[in-house]
Amino acid sequence: DVKVTQSSRYLVKRTGEKVFLECVQDMDHENMFWYRQDPGLGLRLIYFSYDVKMKEKGDIPEGYSVSREKKERFSLILESASTNQTSMYLCASSLFLAGGNQPQHFGDGTRLSIL
Amino acid sequence: ILNVEQSPQSLHVQEGDSTNFTCSFPSSNFYALHWYRWETAKSPEALFVMTLNGDEKKKGRISATLNTKEGYSYLYIKGSQPEDSATYLCAFKSQAGTALIFGKGTTLSVSS
Numbered sequence: 370d371v372k373v374t375q376s377s378r379y380l381v382k383r384t385g386e387k388v389f390l391e392c393v394q395d396m397d398h399e400n401m402f403w404y405r406q407d408p409g410l411g412l413r414l415i416y417f418s419y420d421v422k423m424k425e426k427g428d429i430p431e432g433y434s435v436s437r438e439k440k441e442r443f444s445l446i447l448e449s450a451s452t453n454q455t456s457m458y459l460c461a462s463s464l465f466l467a468g469g470n471q472p473q474h475f476g477d478g479t480r481l482s483i484l
Numbered sequence: 485i486l487n488v489e490q491s492p493q494s495l496h497v498q499e500g501d502s503t504n505f506t507c508s509f510p511s512s513n514f515y516a517l518h519w520y521r522w523e524t525a526k527s528p529e530a531l532f533v534m535t536l537n538g539d540e541k542k543k544g545r546i547s548a549t550l551n552t553k554e555g556y557s558y559l560y561i562k563g564s565q566p567e568d569s570a571t572y573l574c575a576f577k578s579q580a581g582t583a584l585i586f587g588k589g590t591t592l593s594v595s596s
Contacts, residue, residue, distance in 0.1 A: 373527070402583070404586075409588065410588065411573075411586050411587060411588035411589060412573065412575075412586040413586075414583050414584075417582075417583060425582065427583060459527075459528070461528075470515075470516050470533055470535050471533065472518060472520075472530030472533050473518070473520075473528075473530065473584065474530070475520075475527040475528045475529075476527055477525075477526065477527045478527065
């Protein structure tokens with residue numbers, strides 16, 4: 370079974386801090402994704418990556434950056450955390466670009482609170 | 485802007501009831517339609533990936549149909565059980581798009 374592991378289930382940070390959310394997958398998937406989930410808004414794509422050192426902006430990239438130095442790891446960075454970035458963050462991976470006809474495999478999520 | 489709509493937003497049924505939800509998506513440039521189940525405190529789990537008009541897929545008591553010409557998919561749950569309580573997400577991928585577009589989900593609550 371594919372395992373997607375996010376480094377923290379719950380995280381509390383302060384406004385202005387630089388925040389790192391880590392995600393590791395163990396199935397050699399090319400594609401990795403970062404989403405955020407907010408009540409009433411559904412899953413929204415922040416960034417995705419289809420190869421090492423490659424990244425593409427999703428629907429809401431502002432205030433975020435990503436890093437993919439190794440195939441199995443995809444990091445989401447909040448450069449200067451703000452309260453409107455309080456949310457549930459989900460990482461996912463898949464075999465082909467954007468899943469296509471292959472399902473995405475999700476981590477358990479990180480509930481991030483910015484105070 | 486491509487939009488994926490799910491209805492109803494939430495519903496509550498009794499154990500043993502059968503139920504269904506709808507996912508509506510753009511009917512042009514269709515590539516794939518995904519269904520996921522997201523239980524509280526767990527990660528979303530893929531149920532089905534459907535690519536052909538008229539596709540019907542089944543997993544236990546859960547099944548799904550796909551109509552790409554009119555742009556909708558139905559998810560059916562036969563004989564709902566409390567463990568079926570979850571949010572069900574559909575996601576659409578167009579031929580031109582590079583990412584999945586998710587609906588807001590249907591939250592199902594099953595009482596015993």
